[in-house]
Amino acid sequence: MASPDQQYQDLCARILDRGDERIDRTGVGTRSVFGELVRFDLSQGQVPILTTKRVYWKTAVREMLWFLTGGTNIRDLLVNGVTIWSDWPLAHYRKTTGETITQAxxxxRIVADADFAAAWGELGPVYGRQWRRWVDNAGRAHDQIATLIDTLRSNPTSRRMLFHAWNVGELDQMALPPCHMVYQFHVDGRGRLNCLLYQRSCDLFLGASFNWTGASALLLMIAQQAGLTPGELVWVGGDVHIYLNHLDQVREQIARVPRPVPTMRLARHPASIDDYAIEDFVVEGYDPHPPIRGDVAV
Known part of the structure; x- marks a missing residue:
């Protein structure tokens, strides 16, 4: 199996070579292909944290931990130094108030003022809400993560072990409809937990490295809680694209020589999926190339 960086570079090259240029929702424009698949073997501890540019893996893991809390307000992220969700509420605030406030x-203000955060920091019923408190039309809340872990323990050959966030009735209330939509799980005959992640839309330069890192951390946590060992992470992308203002950055990244794949392990065994903290994740052997900057298209 090719390394994560090699698979990423090959995917970038395919998009640069034969991607369809199109104007997208943001107005920035993309070069896009449809229907891609990559596979990562996590069974020996290696994880797809790219080395051809520095990936701030703690930010990706903190985001995943925030999803698992069911949170929907950026204040909880900002107090932990995670700013990757700020662009959408900031754009909404500027448009609504006309105030030309800086992101910083x-x-x-979100961190300092709880009332301001409640008014302007909400993202709507995004990932965590759907994963942990999907409310049906009878008013019952469904914890998809808890149900998944229970099923992995009691019926590991089930073909219904999945969770998703594409709640059609609430999409218009979300700051951004879910991109990484469906996570399906499978236990093989050796007790290894595999995960297939379907992502409907992927910003390949800025998003993929975070999605792969976060999904790897999630797989490790769920495997541990279910008494299994990590297996394979299979990622399927629908519309996989490079924004036109990232083309030069991508060309720079795919020209770099990949370095050894890092490993990730859990330092302890928390009592439940709700008890993990960033300090529980140990990444070793990570020696990346320098970061490459790019603007988020909102």
Whole structure:
């Protein structure tokens, strides 16, 4: 199996070579292909944290831990130094109020003022809400993560072990409809937990490295809680694209020589899926190339 960086570079090259240029929702424009698949073997501890540019893996893991809390307000992220969700509420605030506030000032006010955060930091019923508190039309809340772990323990050959966030009735209330939509799980005959992640839309330069890192951390946590060992992470992308303002950055990244694949392990065994903290994740052997900057298309 090719390394994560090699699979990533090959995918980038395919999009640069034969991607369809199109104007997208953001107005920035993309070069896009449809229907891609990559596979990562996590069974020996290696994880797809890319080395051809520095990936801030703790940010990706903190985001995943936030999803698992069911949170929907950026204040919880900002107090932990995670700013990757600020663009959408900031754009909404500027458009609604006409105030030309900087991102740093907006984030500082969210952290300092709980009432301001409640008014302007909400993202709507995004990932965590759907994963942990999907409310049906009878008013009952469904914890998809808890149900998944229970099923892995009691019926590991089930073909119904999945969770998703594409709640059609609430999409228009979300700051951003879910991109990484469906996570399906499978236990093989050796007690290894495999995960297939379907992502409907993928910003390959900025998003993929975070999605792969977060999904790897999730797989490790769920495997541990279910008494299994990590297996394979299979990622399927629908519309996989490079924004036109990232083309030069991508060309720079795919020209770099990949370095050894890092490993990730859990330092302890928390009592439940709700008890993990960033300190529980140990990444070793990570020696990446320098970061490459790019603007988020909102």
């Amino acid at each position: 000032a907006f984030e500082a």
